[in-house]
Amino acid sequence: GENVEQHPSTLSVQEGDSAVIKCTYSDSASNYFPWYKQELGKRPQLIIDIRSNVGEKKDQRIAVTLNKTAKHFSLHITETQPEDSAVYFCAAYRPGSARQLTFGSGTQLTVLP
């Protein structure tokens, strides 16, 4: 089955700096890659996603890049703000997979004021 590895597990950055979180997946048939942000005590919230037919997608300060050959995708947050502090989860979906979304282990991002 699909396996998703996520790094780093914790990340601290100064306010205004950029943050990058990386994920690798094992199954080349996976074709949909969402990123979720989960603040303490709240639901996972989709912040951006990418499908395998594009290499990059951007939404204001957030961008995701996908390298299908290397089977990895990354979340980039620019001009970080304290409210970006949360746990971020990447995920991968393989068509026909009984397990639906396979999640990475999560990254605790802390933005220091």
Place this chain on the structure above:
Amino acid sequence: DTEVTQTPKHLVMGMTNKKSLKCEQHMGHRAMYWYKQKAKKPPELMFVYSYEKLSINESVPSRFSPECPNSSLLNLHLHALQPEDSALYLCASSGSGGGETQYFGPGTRLLVL
């Protein structure tokens, strides 16, 4: 409206109690999911309903019993739970049961005494 609602928000129950968690969505989604999440860990898939039929049961103990009364509602019946079942229980829904964005509810925080 991309909202999934869940009740109750918090639940404390003894090991001999019977309780139910409820989830509702009005986005016309045909797939609904139950996840269990421990602190700072990724959501762990329990059940998937696709077109109101149970399509995935991830070897969940029988003390958890799902039910999908109609396309908008999903229940999780709890009976004789163990303290290790204490967790955040998340409901999610998606458009066609795979490859589409999953939207999460706010969760029910369950404590088993």
